[in-house]
Amino acid sequence: MSILIYTENFEGKFKKSTFELASYGNEIAKRTGTEVVAITIGKVSIDALNELGKYGVQKVLVVKNSELNDFSVKAYSVAIEQAAKAVKAEVIIFGNNPSGRAIAPNISVKLNAGLAPGVVDLPSSIKPFTVRKKAYSGKVTVDFVISTDIKVLTLTQNSYKVIESETEISISNFDVNIPAGLYNAKPIKTVMNTGKLSVTDADVLVSGGRGLKGPENWKMVEEMAEILNAATCCSRPVSDLEWRPHHEHVGQTGKVVAPDLYIALGISGAVQHLAGVNGSKVIVAINTDADAPIFEAADYGIIGDVLDVVPKLNTALRQFKGK
Amino acid sequence: MKALVCIGHVPDTTSKIKFTNNNTKFDSTDIQYIIGPYEELALTRLLEIGGLHITVVNVGQKETETTLRKALAMGANDAVRVDAEPTDAMFVAKQIAEVFKIGNYDLVVTGKESIDYNGGQVDGMIAGFLDIDSVSGASKFEIINDKAVIEREIDGGREIIEAKFPFVTSAGKGFAHEPKIPNMRGIMMARRKKLKIMPAFEQEQATKTGTFYLPDAKPKCKMVQADNVQELVTLLHEEAKII
Incomplete structure (x- = not known):
């Protein structure tokens, strides 16, 4: 046995x-x-x-x-x-x-x-x-x-x-006996995401939503991820708008994740999004709308515009990490 | 070429989830049922490819027929309902494998997972019963001559697979861009399309669900002033001990 x-x-x-x-x-x-x-x-x-x-x-x-x-x-x-x-x-x-x-x-x-x-x-x-x-x-x-x-x-x-x-x-x-040509589905090409920590492997996730206003503002998300040794991910509208690749979408119909720390930047927290992230040990949310459902799921929150708050937070985090 | 698409009959994604019988049974009062979002993508993509005879199949009781009719309205050719309570994944997979054999299909497409039990096991089990290969969680799907070219996510990347018929695949995000919305003509035509009811095949139940647990109410979110981000860093370090 x-x-x-x-x-x-x-x-x-x-x-x-x-x-x-x-x-x-x-x-x-x-x-x-x-x-x-x-x-x-x-x-x-x-x-x-x-x-x-x-x-x-x-x-x-x-x-x-x-x-x-x-x-x-x-x-x-x-x-x-x-x-x-x-x-x-x-x-x-x-x-x-x-x-x-x-x-x-x-x-x-x-x-x-x-x-x-x-x-x-x-x-x-x-x-x-x-x-x-x-x-x-x-x-x-x-x-x-x-x-x-x-x-x-x-x-x-x-x-x-x-x-x-x-x-x-x-x-x-351990020797196994496998008849030749058993399979009818065969990989012909593998493409690995380059050099970045994957969403499912990371202990910390920094996630961006529509509150970031556009893909040009993702630098601050990536910066926070770099400081915290985290992977970046996003909400569904963001991947649907093709601001970010689909493999970064977390939520009910994307990836269901359970990191130690999930940081939601400009994400309102639709029920489908929360379903995909509520296994996280600690959730931090930053959003302009005080009534956004993400604050019901979050442990720590800041009411404010991510475009103002995130750069300041990055500076504070960088100082803390001594980076 | 003939395709079999499994259609899940699941609670709308925005549903508030409640239980009865001491939290052992899903409370379906006031619940809207829909086609599983991944199955909707599966069917949409096969309709886009065109030239396929598409049968939609569900294992369930009479109430699931409205969901099958919706799939017919989207454009599937006909439907099969295996008349049984879907007791567990193995039972459902067995039924679909039998329907597949009887109808001489070339491929089976399921959703990546049902949004109620989130098993994501039926596709692999169908392949097991039929002794054919399976490609799960496909994010792109093309048929080129006598082969299918399928893309799927793997850990840290993606893989492109060439599959010879017959095979099983399960559709994930990206399989189709957006689900097709049935038009009035489709809805009218769906009423006249064939919906066959079949008795179930025997398969012993291997698993069952017990008590459901709703998550504990979260303690209230601790708010930090936007001009005091340092406090958040301190809380994450000293209180949450997470950084």
């Missing part, structure tokens, strides 16, 4: 969300008296693999297979399914990110395992297996019960903290 976590690597490296996954898996393993096994696909350095042991992973299965050079939901699912069977996984956990969200449902059908997508906390009970997830686009949370023998989860980023738990780790290669 074991807890299997899919530790996705990004060009051979793990992200903080991977260690959240390991820490989360480790806690479930402790409660169920089992061990945490990680599976990773592709080339990862021994140092990076050993680091997983810091967060409680006892075993790592490294899969190398030329059929997995390109990402295919079907081929990746076959590999993870074979590993799950080999280690008799009772719980299989993915990150709630684009690849985890794609593979988890497939695995769930193949293993006849119930899937809880986007869980935000540890199981409140193992029997029946009950986890908490968001529903109605972040407006509420719900207890979600999985009744099958095998359980599949995807863990929401930044909802569980990284906990060190130094463990003896064993690393081995």
Whole structure:
């Protein structure tokens, strides 16, 4: 019996969300008296693999297979399914990110395992297996019960903290059997956003709305992001007006985020926007309208024109950070 | 070419969410139901591409037919309602996979996620049942000859994928620019379009929801004067301990 976590690597490296996954898996393993096994696909350095042991992973299965050079939901699912069977996984956990969200449902059908997508906390009970997830686009949370023998989860980023738990780790290669040409969807090109922290990885987000009046005023947003080591994002009207790229849109129909700090600049806070950001630990809002709904969701607020307030705030932040 | 588009019947995005039965059941009183925003984009894009026979499908009870009629008014050719309570994602995916097989479709398009349960799992599960590939969260979609070219967001960037039919994809933001609004002619024609009702296929329930929790009321927002930004920096550092 074991807890299997899919530790996705990004060009051979793990992200903080991977260690959240390991820490989360480790806690479930402790409660169920089992061990945490990680599976990773592709080339990862021994140092990076050993680091997983810091967060409680006892075993790592490294899969190398030329059929997995390109990402295919079907081929990746076959590999993870074979590993799950080999280690008799009772719980299989993915990150709630684009690849985890794609593979988890497939695995769930193949293993006849119930899937809880986007869980935000540890199981409140193992029997029946009950986890908490968001529903109605972040407006509420719900207890979600999985009744099958095998359980599949995807863990929401930044909802569980990284906990060190130094463990003896064993690393081995795991051979999978994947028929050639299994997939009919094949990536032909990948375009990475250059040099910037992504919205889903950042601990701090600086978000701009229509109150900024136009794309030419985004310099101050970017400046604040640079001072705070944050990513920039925006409200829906801003991306619809093409002031900013669509991948920066946060809200119910954009990205749902849960950073430690969310700074809303000139955003009134429509219900759809709030649904996408209300998982943030601290929200700061700056807006001219004292009655704007964003102030109901915010912890700290300033009533004022962002074009006046933000440059002053940037100066104060820069001083504080000694930058 | 034949496309199957899954249509969610979901509460309007501006709805105030309430529950009954000790917070275990969604209270649908005074709730307006709409086509899921992502499914609306999916259907819009396929209509823009043109030359496809489009069937819209929903797993649900009779009340979802008004939503299917709206999809027909947008321009879908016909509709299927699988007559069952959609108990969980696996059950819904199984139904759609069966409809797909019976109708010999070439592709299935779902929304990236429903805006009620936010599972985002049905597309991948359909692919699992049909043993075909899936591309989730597509932000652009083209059909070029006998292939589809799909763009999707990945962690920190985007990926362009070439997919051979059949496959499953789920539509995210950007799939179509703006949802199509049905015109009067479309609404009139929708009344005469075929809406087939099918009995459900067996699939054991794997998951269920329990108690819903509304968020705790937030403490009142602490206001800082616009000419005293230094105080905000101090509060964030000393009180919130976040910077």
